[in-house]
Amino acid sequence: MSDDEVPGSPTPPPTKTTIGLSFGNTNSSIAYTGADGKPEVIANEEGDRQIPSILSYVSGEEYTGTQAKAQIVRNPTNTVAFFRDFLGKGFGNVDPTACHGSAHPKKLGEDGVGFVVKEGEGEEETEISVEEVAVRHLKRLRQSAADYLGREVGSAVLTVPSDFTEEQKSAVSKAASKAGLEIIQTIHEPVAALLAHDAKLLQSGEGDESKHDKIVLVADLGGIRSDIAVIASRGGIYTTLATAHDYELGGSTLDKVLIEYAAKEFFKKNKSAGDPRENARSVAKLTLEAEAVRKALSIGQNASFSIESLIDGRDFTLAVPRTRYELLANKVFASFTRFIEAAVQKAELDILDVDTILLTGGTSHTPKIAANLQAHFPSTTTIIAPSTSATATNPSELAVRGAAIQASLISEFEKEDIESSTEAVVTVTPHTHHPIGIVLGNDNFAVIVPADTPVPARRTAQIPVPAGGDVLIRLAEGVREIKVTKPEKPATNGTKDADDSDEDSDEEDEEVRERVFKSKKVLAEAGIKGVKKGGKVEVQVNVQADLSVSLVCREVGGKGGVRGTIEKAQGMNGSAK
Amino acid sequence: MATLRLSGSLPALPSSWSAEKDFLPLSTLTPPTSRALSPVGPHFLAHARRKRHHRTFSEDEK
Ligand SMILES: Nc1ncnc2c1ncn2[C@@H]1O[C@H](COP(=O)(O)OP(=O)(O)OP(=O)(O)O)[C@@H](O)[C@H]1O
Ligand SMILES: [Mg+2]
Secondary structure (H helix, E strand, C coil), rough: CCCCCCCCCCCCCCCEEEEEEEECCEEEEEECCCCCEEEEEEECCCCCCCCEEEEEECCCCCHHHHHHHHHHHHHHEEEECHHHHCCCHHHHHCHHHHHCCCCCCCCECCEEEEEEEECCCCCCEEEEEHHHHHHHHHHHHHHHHHHCCCCCCCCCCCCCCCCCCHHHHHHHHHHHHHHCCEEEEEEEEHHHHHHHHHHHHHHHCCCCCCHCEEEEEEEEEEECCCEEEEEEEEEEEEEEEEEEEECCCCHHHHHHHHHHHHHHHHHHCCCCCCHHCCHHHHHHHHHHHHHHHHHHHHCCCEEEEEEEEEEEHHHHEEEEEHHHHHHHHHHHHHHHHHHHHHHHHHCCCCHCCCCCCEEEEEHHHHHHHHHHHHHHHCCCCEECCCCCCCCCCCCCCCHHHHHHHHHHCCCCCHHHHHHHHHCCHHHEEEEEECCCEEEEEEEEEEEEEEECCCCEEEEEEEECCCCCCCEEEEEEEEEEEEEEEEECCCCCCCCCCCCCCCCCHHHHHCCCCEEHHHHHEEEEEEEEEEECCEEEEEEEEEECCCCCCCEEEEECCCCCCCCECCCCCCCCCCCCC | CCCCEHHHHHCCCCCCCHHHHHHHECCCCCCCCCCEEEHHHHHHHHHHHHHHHCCHHHHHHH
């Protein structure tokens, strides 16, 4: 698309550098994966890695990033913020709520979205479409990346929310292309975050944990929205099972709690003063400070509001201990947990099925959110957040790091190859319906290929045979059940218990929920004969693309072994073409 | 994929059990669910490559 390519020029054009780009309603960031394979988040001229997605016009000058954010107090009507989600939408479909404190979106033309600002030095107002706002913002980001890297940046892998429509994706890609960034692929924000997390697991070198089969819930807690994706990660391949979106929950919901509190405390000391919540400038100051307080409380136990001339020339200071904040924001914190649990249900899973919760997005720094999840989810669920895991990647940087990793993986590919690998013929794949595994003694079932695994899939398992001898391998499909037990309750149940003693222990009689797998349908049997004492049997299951299964069982270190194939079901639909 | 280490015990082979080449197929897999993979990450790219070139896992490893 770029016009500076001279056809037939003698020297080939220099290879364009491809970056990873995350463009949120609140912040944007840029990253690059160099020769060492590690993504690096790039700081702009001001030293910011989280660059506010804001533009502001002051006396003919354009401010961006943190400088533009500061203008929300002084110059709100000429400051454009929270606009990303307007791209590719008609005016009738945008929610202007987040723009309350800055330039309001206006209807342009038929059903376009834009802003009216004083761009020049004079009083003249101009209309800028939201596409143009995005172009200007993305140009600055491209320039920052180029300045940092010391070479031209021409393309990017861009993260977008998992609910972005084709229109939204094409609008943001078009804006990027006008800003000189060809978007070689758009990838979903939660998937990008998981890719970055897995890449880090791989680099930390503990086996290849990133390839373990696991259910990962990615919770992207942002500024003005939060998004969940429940992802089946199978051998490092990601399949999204369900997503959930809340357009009213994020860091700004927590800001509001602190603003309310601060305003009430201000009133206690300044009974005669005006209401700072009714004055736009005071609200803007309180909002900026509330965010600063929240960030400080993510690390420390104490923080304070300190605002010069909040209203009527009165200064305002207020100490906020973390315990106080957590009490005040209790309800909002609980709604994060509820929202996350609802996504598990949407994926038709149980909380016991979730192996990992990966917290991403800036608001994921909040310790109480992670702590509540730890308390609510079973101990088998690992919560990855700065406050729960020393090795967690900065959640503000996860998505952009993932984009930079993807950029390094595909930047050498031809455009057609990238496009063809993202087409439905390649991505839409049959997945196992039930877990496949082997039947063990005492009716136990050990999963080898979990449910929701894309085929073809190959898994290998080993099982010790301490006594040796002849053993039976029973390959079967299983089902997952949630077993609920009420500790030592006698059989009589249902009515209110008029039991004589132990009233206390009734309270403690919390039911125990366990995940158990049971064999449902035996697929095949294999006999392994003459296993040595203390030997091991290895089972390799290969589910082919056509849903036939080949099984290889042998004694580890032994000769031969048993091989066999289970034909695919007859007359079955849905098999790969 | 790393090898899974399973715990538990395998049942003994009943003395009456017999099958041709010690393998006895009994039923077929339940029909699959069709879902879209995220076209992201090294393992997806390997999957796409195998699919394009009609290669199996072991052919791909060579
Ligand atoms: N250390 C921190 N502690 C608490 N909150 C933080 C911290 N750092 C950033 N945040 C909050 O994270 C939010 C921004 O998150 P993020 O950068 O992920 O948003 P975004 O993706 O650009 O916006 P959105 O998801 O709304 O489109 C802000 O509310 C900010 O206050
Ligand atoms: Mg976000």
